[in-house]
Structures are given as C-alpha cells and as structure tokens.
Amino acid sequence: MFLDESRSGWAWLAPRGFRHVLFFIEDSHGNVWHCNPYMPFCINQGSTIEGFDDLVRRVMRLRGAHRVVSVEVRQWVSRGYVPLGVWLCHTLAKCLSGVDVGFVWSPHHLYRKLIKYHAARNFDVLLDIPVHPI
Numbered sequence: 001m002f003l004d005e006s007r008s009g010w011a012w013l014a015p016r017g018f019r020h021v022l023f024f025i026e027d028s029h030g031n032v033w034h035c036n037p038y039m040p041f042c043i044n045q046g047s048t049i050e051g052f053d054d055l056v057r058r059v060m061r062l063r064g065a066h067r068v069v070s071v072e073v074r075q076w077v078s079r080g081y082v083p084l085g086v087w088l089c090h091t092l093a094k095c096l097s098g099v100d101v102g103f104v105w106s107p108h109h110l111y112r113k114l115i116k117y118h119a120a121r122n123f124d125v126l127l128d129i130p131v132h133p134i
Helices: 052-060 089-097 107-116
Strands: 023-026 032-035 043-045 065-073 123-130
Touching: 023 089, 052 065, 065 107, 089 107, 107 123
Parallel strands: none
Antiparallel strands: 023 032, 032 043, 065 123
C-alpha cells in the first residue's frame, strides 16, 4: 500500500500519494505479516486479519492511503547483503517480498517498476486500485 504520509525528512521530494510504503506479506500457511520500518522489529504478525478481503477493507480505511497494490511472487529472489543505511521503506518492501525489480529510488519508483515488469519478472500484479478518501 502506498501512503501520502511519511515520517521521513525526504518525503517532500516524493510525489503526493507515494511517500511511504506499508506492506503485508501472506506466507504459505495463510498468516499475514504487517511490515512497517517505523515499528520495533519491523515485522509483526497480524493475527486478527481474516484473509485478503478483510485486509483490503481495513487498508482502505487508513488515513493517507493512496493506492493498494497486490503482488503474487512466483519465485522469491534473495537480495544478499544490503547495507543497514539502505533499509528505507521501499527497499525493505522490495527485499522482504522478494520481487525482482532491480534498484528503486523511492516508493513511486517501486510502484512504477511493479507496473512495468508485471508478469515479465518473478511476480504478477493481482490488484492495483486507487484509494479514495471516505
């Protein structure tokens, strides 16, 4: 999910709506993991989420939500070593999800590459919808 709000001092450089990436990973056992670099330990299990439809409904209500993109990764790609200082929200989303999009500069760049390489790399974009304020 791409958000319009960010705690980063560099957020003013990003286009509106693409200032932060908040992402969720569903594992092979059906568990949903909430990943946010601003939280302690970054990854927490969302035990109260009951499937993808419930997740999308909840995400649509978040303040600052701009776009929801769902990606199915066919083959996870390991990134190897990434310096600690490079763990920004978009880099973290790319590395932990295993999508093969190459280097990304910002959340907006990650979004553009997800759309550009749809079905051409190791992932398929299942959903790409704008979020309108409620």
